[in-house]
Amino acid sequence: MTRARAAVLSALEASAEPLSASRVVGKLEGVCDQATVYRALHYLEEARLAESFVLYCSQHGVERYYASSKAAHRHWFHCESCHRFVDLGACRLGGLIADVEKEMGLRVSRHTLYLSGICADCAAHADCSAHAVKAAP
Amino acid sequence: MTRARAAVLSALEASAEPLSASRVVGKLEGVCDQATVYRALHYLEEARLAESFVLYCSQHGVERYYASSKAAHRHWFHCESCHRFVDLGACRLGGLIADVEKEMGLRVSRHTLYLSGICADCAAHADCSAHAVKAAP
DNA sequence: GGTATATTTGCAAATGATTCGCAAATTGCC
DNA sequence: GGCAATTTGCGAATCATTTGCAAATATACC
Numbered sequence: 001m002t003r004a005r006a007a008v009l010s011a012l013e014a015s016a017e018p019l020s021a022s023r024v025v026g027k028l029e030g031v032c033d034q035a036t037v038y039r040a041l042h043y044l045e046e047a048r049l050a051e052s053f054v055l056y057c058s059q060h061g062v063e064r065y066y067a068s069s070k071a072a073h074r075h076w077f078h079c080e081s082c083h084r085f086v087d088l089g090a091c092r093l094g095g096l097i098a099d100v101e102k103e104m105g106l107r108v109s110r111h112t113l114y115l116s117g118i119c120a121d122c123a124a125h126a127d128c129s130a131h132a133v134k135a136a137p
Numbered sequence: 138m139t140r141a142r143a144a145v146l147s148a149l150e151a152s153a154e155p156l157s158a159s160r161v162v163g164k165l166e167g168v169c170d171q172a173t174v175y176r177a178l179h180y181l182e183e184a185r186l187a188e189s190f191v192l193y194c195s196q197h198g199v200e201r202y203y204a205s206s207k208a209a210h211r212h213w214f215h216c217e218s219c220h221r222f223v224d225l226g227a228c229r230l231g232g233l234i235a236d237v238e239k240e241m242g243l244r245v246s247r248h249t250l251y252l253s254g255i256c257a258d259c260a261a262h263a264d265c266s267a268h269a270v271k272a273a274p
Numbered sequence: 275g276g277t278a279t280a281t282t283t284g285c286a287a288a289t290g291a292t293t294c295g296c297a298a299a300t301t302g303c304c
Numbered sequence: 305g306g307c308a309a310t311t312t313g314c315g316a317a318t319c320a321t322t323t324g325c326a327a328a329t330a331t332a333c334c
Contacts, residue, residue, distance in 0.1 A: 062191055064199070077237070077241070097252065100214070104223060104257065115248045116249075123243075
């Protein structure tokens, strides 16, 4: 494991939510180059040390988000108001996927699931004011 | 509904699988411009006449795929060998999403799920030859 | 039906995330 | 510690998608 890859992995591990490639690049400003971050993310995913999914968000557009694979495979909720992720805990799709594999004769090797909407915090604020506030920068 | 939007919608309705924006642009070559196709796709999604999701595929990279909303909300399997989609039928996540909403106090307004792996056809070919053949162009 | 106003379209260029080529630096191995 | 293999930095390229603006089309109104 090279220094750059270790730095990228620990950035992912230190985060409570998935990070976009560009945020990792930002966090590693001065540590390693943007191209290196992208290459390291590919390497980590290949090595099963990280997982990723592509998400569109009105604030950030289409970006790929990465999370360390230290914990069990899990899914996330994305708040459309504050643009943060909420951890939904370990994946609960095992049964559904096994059913689909059997029904349709497929071999499922990976899956992407995420939910989006309004998180509890933003919903609470919306109860008092007309609209949820925009996320802080 | 303008002519361009109708053309884009009928391209989606005529397709058995979700189409990437660029494939819609290709199908409507000479009918309307690429920028118009993108704008029409946004319009159709806003108007709830179409649904979309962003998918990464080794052959096509990151692209947004669109499907007409004529049928019930559904999910797809993406074959990593032939790069086609398999229709998995109507969404079965209702219960899971309701559980998560209750448990975590979230308001889920949309979700993205897709599975990927090897489809039945490609798996059958792989049984005879060493590797599944690449998709025809 | 004919015209004024609002919306949509085409075109070409911009944008933003991601990737690539290549020379220099780092790593893993003996 | 020295060398071949791999990785990194830098800058430029790529690709999907978006945008500005003038022309064309749609919709509202008379």
